[in-house]
Amino acid sequence: MSTVKFLVVDDFSTMRRIVKNLLQELGYNDITEADDGNTALPLLQAGSFDVLITDWNMPGMPGIDLLKAVRADAKLAKLPVLMLTAEAKREQIVEAVQAGASGYVIKPFTAVTLKEKLDKMLAARAAA
Amino acid sequence: MSPVPPEPERFRAQVAALQLALDGGDAAAFRHAFDALSEQMDSGLLPELKRLTATAQSALARFSAEARLDSLAGHEVPDARKRLTHVVKLTDEAAHRTMDLVDGCVPLVDEAARGSALLLETWDSYGDRDLAIASLWPERAAMFLERTRSDSEALRANLSELLMAQGYQDITGQIIRSVISLVDELERVLGKLVAIADGHEVTSVVRALPSQQDWQRGLGPQVAGLESADAVAGQDDIDALLSQMAAGK
Numbered sequence: 001m002s003t004v005k006f007l008v009v010d011d012f013s014t015m016r017r018i019v020k021n022l023l024q025e026l027g028y029n030d031i032t033e034a035d036d037g038n039t040a041l042p043l044l045q046a047g048s049f050d051v052l053i054t055d056w057n058m059p060g061m062p063g064i065d066l067l068k069a070v071r072a073d074a075k076l077a078k079l080p081v082l083m084l085t086a087e088a089k090r091e092q093i094v095e096a097v098q099a100g101a102s103g104y105v106i107k108p109f110t111a112v113t114l115k116e117k118l119d120k121m122l123a124a125r126a127a128a
Numbered sequence: 129m130s131p132v133p134p135e136p137e138r139f140r141a142q143v144a145a146l147q148l149a150l151d152g153g154d155a156a157a158f159r160h161a162f163d164a165l166s167e168q169m170d171s172g173l174l175p176e177l178k179r180l181t182a183t184a185q186s187a188l189a190r191f192s193a194e195a196r197l198d199s200l201a202g203h204e205v206p207d208a209r210k211r212l213t214h215v216v217k218l219t220d221e222a223a224h225r226t227m228d229l230v231d232g233c234v235p236l237v238d239e240a241a242r243g244s245a246l247l248l249e250t251w252d253s254y255g256d257r258d259l260a261i262a263s264l265w266p267e268r269a270a271m272f273l274e275r276t277r278s279d280s281e282a283l284r285a286n287l288s289e290l291l292m293a294q295g296y297q298d299i300t301g302q303i304i305r306s307v308i309s310l311v312d313e314l315e316r317v318l319g320k321l322v323a324i325a326d327g328h329e330v331t332s333v334v335r336a337l338p339s340q341q342d343w344q345r346g347l348g349p350q351v352a353g354l355e356s357a358d359a360v361a362g363q364d365d366i367d368a369l370l371s372q373m374a375a376g377k
Binding site: 010012014015017018021022025057086087088089090091093094097103104105106107108109110111113 | 291292301
């Protein structure tokens with residue numbers, strides 16, 4: 001079984017549970033949760049996470065700022081980051097990709113979409 | 129002859145002292161009298177200036193508050209109504225989806241219970257196990273297991289879907305939050321207007337807040353009837369945009 005370490009960041013606990021359950025269904029059991037960028041960043045810096053899944057719209061530090069902080073940190077610069085958000089503005093999607101997002105999934109999403117994007121990100125990570 | 133207006137009359141003493149010092153060539157006395165005169169003038173002007181400033185400030189505050197109220201009443205409150213209507217729709221859909229999935233699970237579980245009860249009953253009815261094994265029982269048991277296996281897969285799929293259906297809470301939560309911040313602002317603007325109407329001094333003009341807090345920046349979830357022209361239609365649009373960007377690199 002795969003031992004990929006996930007950090008799931010969302011201010012809504014319902015959404016964190018949904019993502020956690022889906023990841024477990026996909027066979028990933030090492031999942032940590034955080035409710036915004038401020039709590040997530042120290043966890044990322046301290047732990048050896050393999051994938052970050054983050055919402056955009058959160059009080060405290062929003063997901064886009066977390067993404068930028070991750071990319072600015074030499075240790076985390078290569079971490080695969082999946083944005084999972086209800087933000088549908090083109091401009092924002094472009095901003096996220098330019099800031100270094102590895103994938104962008106729009107809410108509401110399906111289990112199939114999440115799996116597809118994760119597989120793609122993990123394959124790219126393995127190839128790198 | 130018309131009566132001397134009281135205002136110039138107030139300065140008679142200072143002007144006389146000034147004239148006296150000027151005639152006498154007394155520089156110190158002149159300076160003293162001059163200061164006294166200018167103080168006298170200021171004391172009349174200052175309250176007037178203050179009053180004017182307060183009027184202008186309160187007019188500005190009222191104007192700013194009224195302009196904001198206009199925009200709130202004209203656009204944001206009707207938008208909020210659409211947002212809340214959308215929340216009702218999403219919660220309704222999620223509740224029905226959940227109940228449909230539960231409805232879909234019930235016959236599967238019923239069938240498993242019925243089939244296993246029947247098999248057990250038949251098994252128990254054979255006094256001799258060899259007789260049971262020689263009968264049609266093993267075949268029926270195999271059919272039951274096969275069916276239970278596929279029904280369990282269907283159950284598992286329904287459970288996953290039940291989980292996904294709860295995603296409405298995140299979406300509706302974000303929409304409701306944006307309406308709460310609108311209500312907060314409405315309360316502030318109305319409070320300011322009431323304060324102005326009551327004649328309280330208003331020291332600051334109403335801030336023209338954006339309808340969303342800074343950290344939200346974006347649009348939040350798309351709401352039927354309020355879709356932004358700059359928004360993607362769905363995941364396919366995003367995937368297209370991403371591969372377009374990747375190709376452009």
